[in-house]
Amino acid sequence: MKHTVLYAITTLAMLAPATVQAQRVQSIPDEVNEIRIEGHQNLHIVAGDENRIETNSDKSGIARVRNGRMTFSSDADDITIRLAPSRSMVFRAEDYATMVFNGSFAIRDNLTVETEDYARATFAGDTTDTVRAANIVLRADDFSRITSNVILKHYNYELASSDFSRIVLAGMDLMESSEANNWGELLLSTHINDKGKVYRGRVSAGGILLKTDYPENDDITSRVEVDATDRAVDFARDLSTELKRNSKKSTRNTEFDFAWGWHNWGDQIGNGFSGLEGTAEAVTNFRNLQLAINVPLINTTGFALKAGVGVQWDKFRFATPEVFYDQSTDPYGFAAGTWGSAVATSSLKARSIMLPIKFEFGNRHRWHFSLTAMPGFAWTGKNTGMRRHYNEVAATMDEHTDKDYSINTHFNPYRLDVRAAVQYGSLGFYVQAATLPLLKDDSQKLYPIMFGIIL
Numbered sequence: 001m002k003h004t005v006l007y008a009i010t011t012l013a014m015l016a017p018a019t020v021q022a023q024r025v026q027s028i029p030d031e032v033n034e035i036r037i038e039g040h041q042n043l044h045i046v047a048g049d050e051n052r053i054e055t056n057s058d059k060s061g062i063a064r065v066r067n068g069r070m071t072f073s074s075d076a077d078d079i080t081i082r083l084a085p086s087r088s089m090v091f092r093a094e095d096y097a098t099m100v101f102n103g104s105f106a107i108r109d110n111l112t113v114e115t116e117d118y119a120r121a122t123f124a125g126d127t128t129d130t131v132r133a134a135n136i137v138l139r140a141d142d143f144s145r146i147t148s149n150v151i152l153k154h155y156n157y158e159l160a161s162s163d164f165s166r167i168v169l170a171g172m173d174l175m176e177s178s179e180a181n182n183w184g185e186l187l188l189s190t191h192i193n194d195k196g197k198v199y200r201g202r203v204s205a206g207g208i209l210l211k212t213d214y215p216e217n218d219d220i221t222s223r224v225e226v227d228a229t230d231r232a233v234d235f236a237r238d239l240s241t242e243l244k245r246n247s248k249k250s251t252r253n254t255e256f257d258f259a260w261g262w263h264n265w266g267d268q269i270g271n272g273f274s275g276l277e278g279t280a281e282a283v284t285n286f287r288n289l290q291l292a293i294n295v296p297l298i299n300t301t302g303f304a305l306k307a308g309v310g311v312q313w314d315k316f317r318f319a320t321p322e323v324f325y326d327q328s329t330d331p332y333g334f335a336a337g338t339w340g341s342a343v344a345t346s347s348l349k350a351r352s353i354m355l356p357i358k359f360e361f362g363n364r365h366r367w368h369f370s371l372t373a374m375p376g377f378a379w380t381g382k383n384t385g386m387r388r389h390y391n392e393v394a395a396t397m398d399e400h401t402d403k404d405y406s407i408n409t410h411f412n413p414y415r416l417d418v419r420a421a422v423q424y425g426s427l428g429f430y431v432q433a434a435t436l437p438l439l440k441d442d443s444q445k446l447y448p449i450m451f452g453i454i455l
Helices: 002-020 220-245 406-410
Strands: 024-025 033-036 042-047 051-057 063-066 069-072 080-084 089-094 097-100 104-116 119-125 129-140 147-153 156-162 166-174 188-193 197-199 200-207 208-213 253-264 286-300 301-320 322-326 333-336 345-356 357-362 367-378 385-390 400-404 415-426 427-434 447-454
Touching: 002 089, 033 042, 042 089, 042 147, 042 156, 089 097, 089 119, 104 119, 104 147, 129 166, 129 253, 147 156, 156 166, 156 197, 286 447, 322 385, 322 406, 345 415, 385 406, 415 447
Parallel strands: 033 069, 033 089, 042 080, 042 097, 089 104, 097 119, 104 129, 119 147, 129 147, 129 156, 147 166, 156 188, 166 197, 166 200
Antiparallel strands: 024 051, 051 080, 063 069, 200 208, 253 286, 253 447, 286 301, 301 345, 301 357, 322 333, 345 367, 345 385, 357 367, 367 415, 385 400, 415 427, 427 447
16 A cells, blocks of 8 residues: 555656646637737647647736737747638737748638737748738838748738838749639739838749849848838847846837937027037938837836936038037037038047936827936037038148047936837837037037937
């Protein structure tokens, strides 16, 4: 008897870990025609004989169904969906979520994949794999990505990319008419808006090559822009993932404000659009850059209060070719040199650490408006101060740049800007005005104003 009890205890101990990690399987209700994931959720889709969900998560309530849509919670473990050949489905990923279709899929009537807000969808495999659907719809919005390493075989298709999103495919193959199965009139459409990109890869019909459409076919300007945007998107995704990993709270709504645009300055608060006259006159140029991370303190439907930290860079270019910071006047100001416009250009570089407090109104996935108070302080060093660039003018004077840090001690140590922004989704327009002068009281008063694109 003693040995029997000991054997039973040992067996249960060995089975306990396996029981905890046991896979949970659940059928997908017939009324579900859309699968949506959000937050940092990962979803894998594979071909199967029946429609079902597989997960190792021991959490309850990982999915909810409403009006034909199944939505998975952002804190659920990785989930796998097996998709039967007959099932047509819409897959939607939002807010840094990742969706992966693995290998080949048998033919079905409809397949729709939509991504938004830095989300990613990938068709994984190689060009020997195929995903077949009579109607294929791929839509990417707000810095999201849809990529495919497999061949997408279609009859009709719609490809749409907007707001710096990318659709990059290995290839698309128009199925032969014998496979069409009375799918109606052939419709092939591509929609590109607001710096979106679509690359179809190897374009063929019935396996016969018609053309190629790859990123490397773009001109150098477009390739540089695409590469820069991809790096920014990867950075935002990696940083958001790291914040979530290291935080006890969900950071699904943590946001990254990236703003860049034009700037100028005036002698009073808000009049920078009219600029200044004299040596301090600046050119309205595209050199305002801002990056901030915001965390919601209050986040309800239609309203959010967020606080964050960020960095702001400015490079103001003077209209006068050669400019010096003159400390012999009262107040201190700017003095013109003797070199002409063909010889010199002068600028003032400034950096600030900002602590934004943001009030946001409206639906952040659609139209919304925000007012942000931006206290901060100047951050001086070798990347700030005056710059005078001289072109080659004589044998005794080669092209070079003078770096003048004398103005650094005269930067106002404190900043207090106010920014208003109107956005649709992640893309919008901002106007920002300084309420404190850029330089301290013993210097000429300069009140910067900034405006441009905010993401």
